[in-house]
Structure formats: structure tokens, C-alpha cells
Amino acid sequence: MLLHNKLQKDYTLNQSGYQLKLPLELGTIIPKNDSVRLLSQFVEEMDLTDLYSTYDRINSLSPRTLLKIVLYSYMNGDYSSRSMELNCKRDINFMFLLEGHSAPDHATLARFRSIHFAPCSKRILAEVSNILFDLGEISGETIFIDGTKIEAKKHK
Numbered sequence: 559m560l561l562h563n564k565l566q567k568d569y570t571l572n573q574s575g576y577q578l579k580l581p582l583e584l585g586t587i588i589p590k591n592d593s594v595r596l597l598s599q600f601v602e603e604m605d606l607t608d609l610y611s612t613y614d615r616i617n618s619l620s621p622r623t624l625l626k627i628v629l630y631s632y633m634n635g636d637y638s639s640r641s642m643e644l645n646c647k648r649d650i651n652f653m654f655l656l657e658g659h660s661a662p663d664h665a666t667l668a669r670f671r672s673i674h675f676a677p678c679s680k681r682i683l684a685e686v687s688n689i690l691f692d693l694g695e696i697s698g699e700t701i702f703i704d705g706t707k708i709e710a711k712k713h714k
Contacts, residue, residue, distance in 0.1 A: 584654045594651040601626045608678040624670045626655040639667040
């Protein structure tokens with residue numbers, strides 16, 4: 559009796575020849591003018607001492623990286639921590655923000671939002687607005703609340 563010992567499984571045996579190929583550098587896929595690059599640059603330049611002060615110790619992902627993920631998800635109208643976790647595993651823009659780290663689970667993202675981001679969210683978002691105002695991207699003349707335009711009464 560002849561036994562065939564295979565040391566390595568043949569993964570291409572029943573495949574159609576399709577192989578997923580990703581470049582080693584995800585930044586080459588993302589266009590230079592993509593919003594994910596602008597957000598990443600914003601967060602890198604921000605002073606996040608308030609955010610870091612909410613931590614006793616920092617685990618695998620930095621608060622700066624978690625902030626990038628949460629803000630980019632909010633920019634795209636997605637507020638679910640489970641959806642953020644899924645996007646970190648599937649979406650190239652989120653992988654770009656992770657900078658080679660593994661995707662956080664939804665509990666980590668939820669804890670980050672409630673414990674660390676919530677106490678300093680007004681200051682962080684105000685800083686983003688100030689940077690956009692300084693760059694001339696927003697004028698500051700019109701105020702929108704929940705997508706509703708409100709016109710201020712002008713004094714004569």
C-alpha cells in the first residue's frame with residue numbers, strides 16, 4: 559500500500575486561478591486628493607493632550623489612530639462601532655488609517671468613543687473647524703444644525 563503524505567496543502571486545486579493582490583503600500587491606491595488623506599493630516603497636526611490625558615496606559619492602537627477611524631467613519635455617516643470594525647477589515651481607506659496595525663474590535667471602538675473621545679469631543683471638533691476656517695474651506699457665515707439652515711436676525 560502506497561501512502562501519499564502531503565506536507566503542504568494545494569490551495570489552488572479547485573480554484574479558478576483568481577488571486578487577490580494588494581500592494582505592500584496601501585497609500586499607492588488612494589488618490590492624492592482623497593478625503594482620508596486630509597483627515598489623517600489634520601489629526602496628525604492636532605494637539606491631542608486632552609485625549610491622551612484620559613488614558614492610564616495605551617494598549618495596541620494609539621488614541622490618534624482610533625480618533626482617525628472614528629472621525630472618518632463619522633464623515634461617511636456611519637456611527638456604528640460594529641460597522642467601523644467591519645470597515646477596518648474590508649475598506650482600504652480604513653486600512654490606510656490603521657497604518658499596518660490590526661483592526662480594533664467593536665468594543666474597543668465603543669469604549670474609545672464613550673470613555674476617551676466624549677469628554678474632549680467639543681474641543682477636538684472645534685479645532686477641526688478652526689483649521690478648516692483658517693484654510694478658507696468654510697466661511698463661518700452660515701450655521702447648520704442637523705442639516706437645517708438657520709438665518710440669524712440682522713440688526714440695523
